[in-house]
Amino acid sequence: MTYPAHRLSVAPMMDWTDRHCRTFHRALSKRTLLYTEMVTAPAVIHGDRDYLLGFSDVEHPISLQLGGSDPKQLAEAAKIGEDYGYDEINLNVGCPSDRVQSGRFGACLMKEPELVAESMAAIKAAVSVPATVKCRIGVDEQDPNESLFATVDECAKVGITDFTVHARKAWLKGLSPKENRDIPPLDYDLVKRLKKERPHLTIGINGGIATLEQALQLLQPYDGVQLDGVMIGRAAYHEPSLLGQADRLIYGEDVADTDIFDALENYKSYMAEQLAKGASLVSMTRHMLGSMHGRPGARAFRRILTVEGVKSGAGLDVLDRAIDAVREAEARRAQDDEAA
Structure with missing residues (x-):
């Protein structure tokens, strides 16, 4: 069986998943989808592009994660990213840092599903590679049963089909970015329900996944639902050797694990x-x-x-x-x- 790249991915992590990190991870797994750190659209447009976007050919498949909320800027940055050779353009709708709150992007966008959809429509129109979304299930007092589906459904209306969901709310007031990675409870069942009720969409899950065995378990069909992908974050960074098993265990390749x-x-x-x-x-x-x-x-x-x-x-x-x-x-x- 041939599996898509997003069956397993390493999450975009600020200050961690730079080009050196990604090349190291690629030495462990040929198949796992790798993500850049989040780069803001204005930085891509006006900054040092080779420094911000440069990567090695060995890093494929690789996704560029953009931050921003201006559809025109995002479209321009996405096209620049495609021209640099990225295999996918991803929009950050999940980062809870103070920086994104002041800039009206990241997790804040969970409150503006129409703007997310407008941004994704602009990105999709600008590039020929897949345009995808990484989001939370909600922020602050939102009801995740409403906020997650609203964000996904609005994007689906404009032709976006690929979503990775961090299965926690983000609390923009009261929790630090670090606390937001652990304290809000995980709700895997909600992400599975999203896939069950939107079976035509590609749905990946992120949050609290510490081992490939846990990832594989989440990928198994259960109660009529089969998620499409699993994204691992800190576990892959703090214990990178686990990626050496990914091509065999997650992608089913007849290969020896990478020592x-x-x-x-x-x-x-x-x-x-x-x-x-x-x-x-x-x-x-x-x-x-x-x-x-x-x-x-x-x-x-x-x-x-x-x-x-x-x-x-x-x-x-x-x-x-x-x-x-x-x-x-x-x-x-x-x-x-x-x-x-």
Whole structure:
């Protein structure tokens, strides 16, 4: 069976899913859909486009997530993104940060479904790649049974068919962005009901998904409903090795899982290229601190990358030393187990 890219995706995460992070994640999974950090439409139009939008060919499939509420600006930014080679243009209708509240975009747009639809119609008209939405189930005092369906239905009227739903409300008043990732309760059943009542739409789910086994469970048919995709956020960042199982477990490919050591080895060529262009080592190694989660030597791995990686002139030898620390710790563990 051939599965679409959005069957599994890594969420757009501010300050995390930059091009270095995405290239590292791609070394672990060839199939998983990757997202950029949210980039505002005005920044795309007026800013340093190569810095904001540049990415490596290996990152495909990749989606550009835009922030904004001006349909004309969003359309222009979307076309620029398509010209850069992105496979999808996504509108952020879920971020609860103070920045988006002051700018009338992100989760605030859950209160303006008609504006979301107008924005999506403009994006869709401007590009030939898929135009998609990532949203919450509601904000503040909204009834999610009304707000989620209103946002989705208005967008569907203008031909938008692909939605990823973070299955929590966002509280714009009273909770910080960090608290909004955990405190509002999850409502997976509401997202499943959305799919059941709108079976012609592509519906993915996001929020609180910590393992690929949990993702796979959410993708299984249940009570006549089968969700189309699962988006994983912090779990994929803090424990990236789980992505090494994605092509086999989620996409059903007859391939061996990607070993984290092999992924790091393959990532080195990219790191070398970036170092030669003036990038700092820590700008890349900061995304791999959780790579050895649960392994002997994981603490030493993190310490070497954190302490040595920030030094001026730090190179790939720092990563080699960090990896060696894990291998040595694993060898000691194996010896101790054998002796016991």
